[in-house]
Amino acid sequence: MASPSTTSSARSGTPATLLLIVFLAVLWIVFSGKLDPIHLGYGVLSIALVVIMSRSLIGSRSDPLLNEVLARIHWGRALVYPFWLFGQIALANLAVARLVLLPSMPIDPVLLRFKTGMKSPLAKVTLGNSITLTPGTVTLRIKDDEFLVHAIHEDLAAGLIDGSMQRKVAGVFGETEHETIECELIRDAETVRREEGW
Amino acid sequence: MILAIISKVLLAAGCGFLIVGSLGVNRFPDFYSRTHAATKPDTMGLILSMLGLALYDGINLNSAKLLLIVIFVAIGNPAATHALGWAALSSRLMPWFRKGREPR
Numbered sequence: 001m002a003s004p005s006t007t008s009s010a011r012s013g014t015p016a017t018l019l020l021i022v023f024l025a026v027l028w029i030v031f032s033g034k035l036d037p038i039h040l041g042y043g044v045l046s047i048a049l050v051v052i053m054s055r056s057l058i059g060s061r062s063d064p065l066l067n068e069v070l071a072r073i074h075w076g077r078a079l080v081y082p083f084w085l086f087g088q089i090a091l092a093n094l095a096v097a098r099l100v101l102l103p104s105m106p107i108d109p110v111l112l113r114f115k116t117g118m119k120s121p122l123a124k125v126t127l128g129n130s131i132t133l134t135p136g137t138v139t140l141r142i143k144d145d146e147f148l149v150h151a152i153h154e155d156l157a158a159g160l161i162d163g164s165m166q167r168k169v170a171g172v173f174g175e176t177e178h179e180t181i182e183c184e185l186i187r188d189a190e191t192v193r194r195e196e197g198w
Numbered sequence: 199m200i201l202a203i204i205s206k207v208l209l210a211a212g213c214g215f216l217i218v219g220s221l222g223v224n225r226f227p228d229f230y231s232r233t234h235a236a237t238k239p240d241t242m243g244l245i246l247s248m249l250g251l252a253l254y255d256g257i258n259l260n261s262a263k264l265l266l267i268v269i270f271v272a273i274g275n276p277a278a279t280h281a282l283g284w285a286a287l288s289s290r291l292m293p294w295f296r297k298g299r300e301p302r
Contacts (some may be wrong), residue, residue, distance in 0.1 A: 030262050082272075086245075093242040098224040100235060108296045109231055132276035132283075135238030138230070139276075140283040150230045150283060150293060176262060189292050198290045 010013035016070055017051060025049055056172055069120045070175035074126075081172050088159065092135040095156055111140075111192065112157055116166055123173040130165060130180040154185065161185075201253050208250030215243035228294035229286055238280040244271055 029035070030045040099107050118124055128139040131149055136156025141148040150156035159165045161183050168177075188190055222235025248268045252261035 001225065027266070030259065035258050071216065085225040089238075089242060089245075095237055096238060097215065097218045097232065099240075100218050105225055106229060109228075109293055111293065111294075128280065129273070132279050133238075133241065133272060135242070136234060137279050138233055138237075138283045140287045148287070150233075151228075152234045158232060183261050187295050189295060191219070192292060196290070198292075 002128065019070070020054070021047060021053060040142075044106045058104065066088075069122050069173070074172055074174055077168075081168065083141055085133065088165075089135050091154055092137075096135040096152070099153065107152050107189075108154065110151050110154050110157070110184040112137075112147070112151055112160060112183060113186065113195075114147055114149075114160070115145050116147065117145070118166070118170055118173070118175045120173055120175065123169055127169045127175070128168060130169065134165075201256060205250045205253040208246050208253065211246075212243045212250060215246065217241060219243065225287040229291055230293045231282065233282055233286075237275060237282075241271060241275050242266070265282030 024047045025043065028047065032039050034040075042137065066166075074098075099105060116124065116126065116127065124142055124145075128142050128147065130138050131139045136153060136159065137149050137151045139147060140150050149157065149160065151160075154161075163183075186195070192198070204265045210222050216239065219235055219239030221238075223232050226232045232255065245268050254262040255261075
């Protein structure tokens with residue numbers, strides 16, 4: 001489902017530095033709330049300072065991939081994604097609250113190990129952060145394409161095991177090979193010792 | 199009027215989640231599960247509280263500032279949580295598992 005906007009921005013490439021400047025300018029105006037020359041001047045200086053300092057992080061020189069990744073982002077889905085994620089967070093929070101409040105506290109921790117076909121680091125970080133943001137699951141490690149996730153109960157990781165969260169993130173970043181590969185559930189110390197080599 | 203009621207409901211719900219989170223830290227058995235209790239309901243509690251405060255005085259510039267706090271927490275909190283979990287894993291801290299689970 002390639003939209004026209006995806007192809008047009010892929011041609012020119014979304015300039016990451018310009019995005020950063022616009023973002024910082026909006027941020028400054030919202031925080032300061034003053035539009036006189038002095039305060040706006042401070043803003044311009046601050047933005048210039050931040051852009052110069054983060055040059056090596058966001059500049060195309062050190063990371064030519066970033067502009068390419070930004071060009072492939074599906075912005076419509078990227079706008080919807082936070083709201084979807086917030087819904088997931090709310091639902092999972094209620095589930096965790098239930099686990100905490102039930103006298104029997106029926107938690108059953110499990111480690112999940114799965115691989116993702118996603119290539120871009122930004123997509124992997126977004127997936128990792130979304131997993132951690134959703135209650136009941138914490139990303140412990142991302143090594144190459146392998147995720148290690150601690151879940152407080154298997155049910156709270158359902159969206160990871162069936163791959164629906166991976167599909168959402170892959171959709172935002174225009175990744176095609178997003179299939180979750182061999183999701184493994186670890187529930188005992190012996191297996192952890194064997195697989196981690198402790 | 200309606201806004202004030204919504205605001206108070208949001209604040210109350212936020213506090214509820216914060217209390218649940220604190221309870222969870224006390225009740226859960228090991229570091230990893232406590233990480234869940236310490237960080238997740240906190241995020242939710244903070245988001246709800248900030249939304250409540252954003253509506254408290256009606257919608258104005260301060261509401262936008264409070265919403266930005268929500269965004270920063272939503273990005274920063276999982277990063278910090280992951281750092282904790284990764285540190286624990288790196289120092290070979292074994293997660294607690296429910297007894298009776300057989301090794302495969």
